[in-house]
Amino acid sequence: MSSQTQRSILHKFKGILFSTLSSEELLNSLDSFDAREDDVFLVSYPKSGTHWVAEVIENIPNARIALTSPIELGDISKLEELNVYSERRVIPTHLGYDMLPVSVKQKQCKIIYIVRNPKDIAVSLFHYYRDNPNLPCIETWAEFLELFLRGDVVYGSWFDHVLSWEKHKNANILILFFEEMKKDFSESLKKITTFLGINMNDSEINKIARKTTFLEMKNNAVKENCDPNHTICALTSNRNLVFRKGVVGDWINYFTSKQKRVFDEVFAERMKQSELARVLSESS
Numbered sequence: 001m002s003s004q005t006q007r008s009i010l011h012k013f014k015g016i017l018f019s020t021l022s023s024e025e026l027l028n029s030l031d032s033f034d035a036r037e038d039d040v041f042l043v044s045y046p047k048s049g050t051h052w053v054a055e056v057i058e059n060i061p062n063a064r065i066a067l068t069s070p071i072e073l074g075d076i077s078k079l080e081e082l083n084v085y086s087e088r089r090v091i092p093t094h095l096g097y098d099m100l101p102v103s104v105k106q107k108q109c110k111i112i113y114i115v116r117n118p119k120d121i122a123v124s125l126f127h128y129y130r131d132n133p134n135l136p137c138i139e140t141w142a143e144f145l146e147l148f149l150r151g152d153v154v155y156g157s158w159f160d161h162v163l164s165w166e167k168h169k170n171a172n173i174l175i176l177f178f179e180e181m182k183k184d185f186s187e188s189l190k191k192i193t194t195f196l197g198i199n200m201n202d203s204e205i206n207k208i209a210r211k212t213t214f215l216e217m218k219n220n221a222v223k224e225n226c227d228p229n230h231t232i233c234a235l236t237s238n239r240n241l242v243f244r245k246g247v248v249g250d251w252i253n254y255f256t257s258k259q260k261r262v263f264d265e266v267f268a269e270r271m272k273q274s275e276l277a278r279v280l281s282e283s284s
């Protein structure tokens, strides 16, 4: 792909790379978004398991919620479009804390923040870059990994993203770990429903567990048409691009021992004050 084409599908806003599917005007006007007190934001760095958690939330019986498309996807008309929902809105986004609309912070809306091992995210995002026509194609894994470590990828540095959210951790933010969801799905689901103030019995929990397995979701994605109203990630509305392997630890098949060492050094340096990093190291 020529650098001209690459330039036209990505643009920088406040030093961070975005897809041109997120217009500069929209990004500039996010602070005029009028949050409602019962809004829930589903926040993650790309490839952390956003589609999975969105599907889980959509399947909660009697939740009376409307899952919207990402707040940063589209043009200036987006903020008005979000006004049409009468139900409680669940709004996905990959934005870092600093770019989240100011009214969301003022009204202390509930936020679910998903965290995943960054080595697995790097591998997942590498494939997304290759398969998703809305992202440039980076030829080699080694080249991509360098970009990832430098934060020269969509939504910027994983380290900055996670640290920005951790810094503002409070009772209105539920932190979910991809690895813990894989290990004990019911426990993670209970955390979500308790956080949202919804009661569920064991049979309902088991039903959601069955409906949101990786295979079930992958098969449904193949069957579903690309419904732009069911877009979770601002980088594509094609769900077929999302369900790749759905496992923990696939990074081991990509990182050389030198790449692992370099990554671990950067991780240790950038995350030395981070409590989340400790949980991540234990769970993955």
Ligand code: A3P
Binding pocket: 044, 045, 046, 047, 048, 049, 050, 051, 052, 120, 123, 124, 125, 127, 212, 213, 214, 215, 217, 233, 242, 243, 244, 245, 246, 247, 250
């Ligand atoms: P892999 O590329 O490692 O397979 P996001 O939704 O934030 O874009 O994250 C996509 C990642 O979550 C992909 O990771 C995808 O396979 C994984 N994923 C999606 N649904 C899943 C599920 N139900 N169970 C486990 N992993 C899932």
